[in-house]
Amino acid sequence: MLAFMLALNSCDKYLDNTPLPLSVIPSESLYQSDKLVASVVNGIFVSTTTAGAFSGPTFSDMVMVSGMFTDELRNLVPGNNFDVFYKNNIQPENSPFWNDFYGNIYIANAALEGIQSTSANLQFKEQWLGECYFMRAFLYYHLVNFYGGVPLAVTSDYRVNNRLSRSSEELVFKQIIADLKLAKNLLSDGYRDGSGNSSTKRVRPNKAAATALLARAYLYAGQWQEAENEATEVIQDANYALESLNKVFLAGSKETIWSLANGEPKTNAYFKAFNNGMPAVLTGNQTPGTFNIFGVITDQLYASFEPADERLNSWVRTVKAEASATRPETIYHLPNKYSSNVNDAELTVPLRLAEQYLIRAEARAHSNKNTAWDDLNIVRKRAGLAAIQTGDIMVAIAQERRVELFTESGHRFFDLKRTKQIDQVMQNVSPLKQSNWKSYMALWPIPNVDLFQNPNLTPNPGYGQ
Template sequence: MKQTIKHKFYKSLSLFALAGSLVLTGCEKYLDGTQLPAGTIGAEDVYVNDNMASTVVTGMYMNLTNTAGYGGGTGSNLGYILALYTDEAKSTLSGNFADIVYKNAIQSSESPYWSAYYKMLFVANAAIKGINDSPAKLQYKDQWLGETYFLRALFYFYLVNLYGPVPLALSTDYTVNNRLSRAPAADVYDQIVADLKLAQSMLPADYRNGYGAATTSRVRPNSAAATALLARVYLYMGEWAKAEAQATAVISNQLYDTVSLDKVFIANSKETVWSVAPKTASAAYEFSFYNNGMPATIMPPQGPNSFNVYSTVSDQLLNAFESGDRRFNEWLRVVTIPASGMQPTKTLYFPAKFKSSANNAEYQVPLRLAEQYLIRAEARAMQDKGNAAEDLNVVRSRAGLPAVQPATKTALLTAIARERQTELFSEYGHRFFDLKRTGKLDEVMTAVAPAKPTTWKSYMANWPIPPGDILSNPNLTPNPGYAK
């Protein structure tokens, strides 16, 4: 793996400048107050007080909305990209990056996120070392460390699910990192678990801002956020009892509850376990991706592309909704293009989980309570527990659907998978990761491929590693199927 931030850079420019440069206009949402002081000092002096430590950590949150998965560009947003890559969305414009992703044609030189996550891992590793080694008495040391362990776990969660086995870089020593081979996925997951357990033990039960003060804002993780991500990780690992226990801890927490469909993504809703705010005051990025002022009726020759909207909901997702599912009307938006000339009337559907054009009215919500019910339902089903359907029915009830009690374990797991498809669509890769972890990816994508049109091949389950990193690291092997 190429260490993109060199040792010389670290010494001369300083970590504080690197992270502080990311603390832009929107950082007030993470701080709940005036911006922290910014400047450039030597890396060894970064952690002399809580304000400076907080600035480094806040910089990592800000970078989440730049290039690390929750960005406002369609090429830097995991939910958008992975909806196209699988069977949730379809492209409306040929030739752009979204269309390349839709056709499962990502090339080595185009692979997103790899470099962004390893850059952020460098910052996280430096922060962990710097905070631990700081001679200063940091009042909120546990918070800064807990948040950093949480973020490092998150970065590795996405890396291992997008790329398969990946190098485990846990230090800032580029001479070591530049020669790391790929660690088995099991080892990566073990590290994620270790980091999340540390985050659980260090983060407060309530939400805190960038000054360590209690806040109603849920844009920095608390201990329950670490627990929620750990529940997901255990589910992916097949540790059913542990996944159930962690999900139960979140579900039983009085800070959280399910809310009506129209309020799920409102900033700091009670369903939110952890959210990501835009980097500047704006509407939620998903509102721009799928709405952007596009009217309910588009007069030809205009189409969605005229409003910079380049993907629609796929037929596969539309067909997954049961009759009477309120999410179909509440979380999907219908746009009609009247007949013109030889062209018949077109009816298109777009994700509409985010509805407001107002600044900061809605946030991205990578961790929310409904997922925890579905995690616990699946974990209980895998343990043959009779109460698994109860959790499934909590989510179904909110959607206006009748309770079910499937007669067999297979039928129950199928019902849970379908519920995950219709509840979590377009949210940060759930569908892609679910298909991979349950062994259904090849089956589903082979059936979908002709409509794209493309040819699905099994190697596409893992994305290509950038060739520059492979060239600079003699121990880093490429993923099969891609050019070096």
């Protein structure tokens, strides 16, 4: 407690965009004022959004490892730590996210209990509760997509949590949906900062963010009408609009529903991962590795764009390595969604409006509604493409999701699994990656230490203990 209070006195600056570090486990005494509660809730955000899963050029970043794992990114440095993902050879000891996400779920559970039970008069009580429910749902959404059915820990009682068995994917999505419904009812229409005050920055979840994630959860759960309804609610909200391609990821973009605060003034993590000041022409002994660039777009992803697609010009960057005595001329294509080296000019955006159109298109297509084409064509029009109205609508939506949402939040990996296309795709690309794809690899291994500590926790098939 003393360590927490000392940290609190020097961390007021974190309360707008960035939460406090999670070096101290919350206790009941931390829920006696909005400022103290803010520090606990903010800790969930900083630990989740500035840690490995969203940190850009690291070996545990979600975009990097899921892109390497599927057919989005090619590893440029064979033998490095990305290779276990690129070669589809993940082992329990290098399986990411599990521990970090469950650690933050524990903090969210403790915060929910503390906020609900406190006798203090909290001005922003509903906001804090809504944010905790939202973040718990956000974390479970990723866990279930990477690991399948997972233990549902919804209290801070470690004696219970350490003996939980796995729940089915269906039950996990029910919990996600239930949490998001609560968050939607609790969160405000406008955006707030880390102190609970109104803000123009979209770095904390609001009602629309909960609605958008709920639309996604309903889609994944196969509840088409509910997915359509939630997506429609966001689409009809005048606070959100599709931006031109070069403005989508800028701070202040009207397309942003929820973005991740950088935590401190710095360039975006994915600018560092895929640009980092690398020139358009590499000379002499320069390679992408010279600029700490380890992954580039695969030929398969690049070829999937239609020639007239303006996303090729705006969101894909071409770099040429000149021929030398040791290499032929080489062309690389890199994601360029984040292209500014200016601090805080761009923010990572897990929820944006274009996805809501594609969610509604897919939900309507499953319900045999012709209006699915209308939503699809809205996204195509923004990319400079002609409208389409014939053919297999589900194939068209899958294609549009691939070129619209590439290298964002693991969408490609999750889409391939939920549409049951992953085996076909990975069997085609695995020879190019010098990997040996097996169906069980679609679920990642649970860390052995958790299996050892919890006798009721079973491993995913295919991974020995």
